[in-house]
Amino acid sequence: MSHKRIPKRKAAIAAGSVAALGAAAILLPHANASQDGASTTAAPKTLKATDASNLASQLQNLLGDAFAGSYYDSGTQQLTVNVISGDKNNVVVQAEEAGAKVREVKNSLAALKAGAQTLKAKATIPGTAWAIDPKTNKLAVTADSTVTGAKWDRLTSTVKSLGADMATVKKSSGTFKTKVSGGDAIFAQTAQGGVRCSLGFNVTASDGSPAFLTAGHCGVAAKQWSDSQNGQPIATVDQATFPGSDFSLVKYDDAGTQAPSEVNAGNGQTVQITKAADATVGETVFRMGSTTGLHNGQVTGLDATVNFASETVPGGTDTVNGLIQTNVCAEAGDSGGSLFTQDGSAVGLTSGGSGDCTAGGETFFQPVTAALQATGATLGDGGAGAGAGAGAGDQAGTADPSASASAGDQAGGGDAVGGGDQVGTADPSATASDGTGAGDQSGNGVGDQSGAGAGDQSGTGAGDQSGTGTGDGSSSLNGSQ
Numbered sequence: 001m002s003h004k005r006i007p008k009r010k011a012a013i014a015a016g017s018v019a020a021l022g023a024a025a026i027l028l029p030h031a032n033a034s035q036d037g038a039s040t041t042a043a044p045k046t047l048k049a050t051d052a053s054n055l056a057s058q059l060q061n062l063l064g065d066a067f068a069g070s071y072y073d074s075g076t077q078q079l080t081v082n083v084i085s086g087d088k089n090n091v092v093v094q095a096e097e098a099g100a101k102v103r104e105v106k107n108s109l110a111a112l113k114a115g116a117q118t119l120k121a122k123a124t125i126p127g128t129a130w131a132i133d134p135k136t137n138k139l140a141v142t143a144d145s146t147v148t149g150a151k152w153d154r155l156t157s158t159v160k161s162l163g164a165d166m167a168t169v170k171k172s173s174g175t176f177k178t179k180v181s182g183g184d185a186i187f188a189q190t191a192q193g194g195v196r197c198s199l200g201f202n203v204t205a206s207d208g209s210p211a212f213l214t215a216g217h218c219g220v221a222a223k224q225w226s227d228s229q230n231g232q233p234i235a236t237v238d239q240a241t242f243p244g245s246d247f248s249l250v251k252y253d254d255a256g257t258q259a260p261s262e263v264n265a266g267n268g269q270t271v272q273i274t275k276a277a278d279a280t281v282g283e284t285v286f287r288m289g290s291t292t293g294l295h296n297g298q299v300t301g302l303d304a305t306v307n308f309a310s311e312t313v314p315g316g317t318d319t320v321n322g323l324i325q326t327n328v329c330a331e332a333g334d335s336g337g338s339l340f341t342q343d344g345s346a347v348g349l350t351s352g353g354s355g356d357c358t359a360g361g362e363t364f365f366q367p368v369t370a371a372l373q374a375t376g377a378t379l380g381d382g383g384a385g386a387g388a389g390a391g392a393g394d395q396a397g398t399a400d401p402s403a404s405a406s407a408g409d410q411a412g413g414g415d416a417v418g419g420g421d422q423v424g425t426a427d428p429s430a431t432a433s434d435g436t437g438a439g440d441q442s443g444n445g446v447g448d449q450s451g452a453g454a455g456d457q458s459g460t461g462a463g464d465q466s467g468t469g470t471g472d473g474s475s476s477l478n479g480s481q
Contacts, residue, residue, distance in 0.1 A: 113132075295330075
């Protein structure tokens with residue numbers, strides 16, 4: 001995290017120095033270009049992802065109990081809205097006239113949520129997760145590699161009891177973990193050793209002071225945070241919630257800190273964050289994290305419940321509810337990092353998941369909208385002084401078209417987040433190298449980080465990540481996702 005030692009320190013937005021595997025090139029300069037959208041069977045419409053999300057919220061209010069979820073198809077740029085079978089005529093007409101494609105389904109949202117409550121009561125097992133999948137109109141249940149034997153039998157029997165049309169279950173090759181250790185960007189010292197996480201989004205606290213959001217399990221692990229591995233603390237945790245939810249509000253100790261509302265996408269590129277938005281299943285999202293840099297993928301589920309194995313209570317379970325499920329990869333140290341859309345909407349904070357950026361996996365995110373509501377903080381256009389004009393003056397030029405986002409060029413550790421310092425606009429031909437060797441990141445290894453939630457994190461460096469996993473960010477977007 002790059003804080004220039006000047007009268008008003010510039011606070012970086014988001015976490016990380018490594019813009020991995022081409023995702024940086026796909027973000028800019030089309031930050032406001034058309035993204036995921038919606039259409040209808042009767043009168044197709046094309047909308048940005050945030051507009052599709054807004055339409056889905058409006059239709060949910062309009063349709064009431066007939067509404068059974070929605071999802072976005074990035075290929076057709078249509079918003080599909082599920083309605084309960086039998087509520088055809090007026091409901092279908094209303095949804096289609098609003099611009100959505102309508103699909104009749106069997107399971108209501110109430111029924112799916114009741115099924116989730118059954119899973120909670122009978123199958124809260126470390127290493128399990130479930131979320132509502134509107135594409136299948138079922139609960140998507142996932143078990144990681146630790147769920148075996150009697151635990152697996154218990155889970156599958158519970159899923160079976162819900163009925164074949166209510167839930168599916170699959171195995172994940174990885175292990176569900178919080179991603180607290182092994183990254184850079186923000187650092188803390190605990191009795192157990194060093195902890196490193198990722199800064200999510202700069203915000204303005206309810207009292208008007210500059211602050212940032214990060215993961216709750218990071219805020220629970222340590223009270224004070226620094227922008228360098230062994231540096232003096234620059235920010236103090238004001239609120240932290242974990243488990244249950246997973247967010248922290250951390251206030252900068254210097255009230256004069258400028259906290260620009262932008263995400264550092266690596267390689268001198270930034271994305272202005274103008275607002276917070278709810279996620280929509282199917283939309284393309286980007287994750288910035290201090291270990292693996294920038295990656296993209298799709299939202300695959302909402303209102304997810306994840307049962308992490310507790311790092312502090314042997315045999316215990318840390319359950320987090322209301323999360324966003326995605327196929328974007330993440331690794332140790334990415335915790336707290338920002339999940340956002342191409343048009344500058346803050347969506348989530350990295351909580352945890354399974355897999356890595358070589359094999360892929362599932363990653364879960366705390367919704368930003370819920371964190372803002374709980375803490376009273378504001379972000380982007382919603383907050384006075386939330387980074388308006390901050391840090392944009394230093395390097396306002398356009399990025400070199402031949403720029404390559406290699407980790408060797410990005411100073412690792414806490415030095416490279418400086419979103420306020422890097423406001424260039426990327427050229428479409430910019431490329432991102434996959435040579436993101438962990439050794440280039442200021443020697444900040446992962447294995448020596450034993451802070452809360454870090455004990456089982458191997459923290460494999462970014463250097464060996466080919467980014468071939470799901471949502472690896474290697475595609476080249478031109479604003480038409």
